[in-house]
Amino acid sequence: MSESSEISALRREYVAAGLHREQMQADPMLQFEDWMQAALTAHPDDATSMTLATADAEGWPSARIVLLKRYDECGFCWFTDFRSEKGQQLAQNPKAELLFYWRGLERQVRIRGRVEQLPFADGETYFHQRPRGSQLSAAVSDQTQPIDHRITLEQRVAKLDDEYADQVVPCPETWGGYCLVPEHFEFWQGRENRLHDRFRYTLAADQWRLERLQP
Incomplete structure (x- = not known):
């Protein structure tokens, strides 16, 4: 058997309890808060790790792991060097997606939206909180x-x-923070036989619409 065949034969069973519409909060930020607190309780070291996906002006994508440092009704914030690849891409195309994957809970959350640069004072404050x-x-x-x-x-x-x-x-002037202002959320819960539960929130006319998606 080739190595690629061995990989294709790998399987994982999902055994977590299901996710039902009546369990979902009307506000996706509150739903995220519930799941983040569960992740912090279960696996605090990795709970705030998130994949940040960006694309340049030509549409070429890039993805990397960054750490969530703040979230509230305004959005999701992280800090970096503005001259980095992600910084350059966000300057060209200020749209991105975040992905949280909490393996132990068999959950993931995707969050998509526009990205804004935070005021320098925000970056400076956090910079001096670091070791x-x-x-x-x-x-x-x-x-x-x-x-x-x-x-x-x-x-x-x-x-x-x-x-x-x-x-x-x-704090260098080239270092600071970004905030993703969400327009779409997707909450995914792994289920047996790959019949996963997926719920998407979409922002329209300042209201969040919730719908179930097929797995």
């Missing part, structure tokens, strides 16, 4: 750009650490 080592790394790195050797980065970190030995590390 000093993380601040130094963010300050010296031109994210996604090539570099000759890791030692070059380590030397930059050491130099900046010495420079601000008894001071606060300044």
Whole structure:
């Protein structure tokens, strides 16, 4: 048997309880809050990990894992270097999708919407809440750009650490936050025999419409 055949033979059974329409909140943000709290209880280390999918002006997609740092009625926020690939793509095409996958709960949530850059003060506040080592790394790195050797980065970190030995590390103007303002949510619950439960919320005329989707 080839390796590809071995992969195709892999199976996983889903055994979680079902998801019914009457269990769904009218507001998807409240539904997300319920599921996030369950994920934080079950697997706190991974609960806020999310796939961020973006696309450039030509439609080429990119996806990577980032960490959710804040969510409220305004949207879902994360922080990064604006010069990164995701930052460049969001400047060209300010639309994205987030995916949360909570394996232990057999759940996933997709959230799609427009992305806005947060005020610099928001990024600066969060920057200074991070461990000093993380601040130094963010300050010296031109994210996604090539570099000759890791030692070059380590030397930059050491130099900046010495420079601000008894001071606060300044937040770079090229570093800060984004907020995805949701227009679509999809809540997925794994079910036996792949007859999964899927519910989609769509925003129209400032109202959320809820519908069940086929698996």
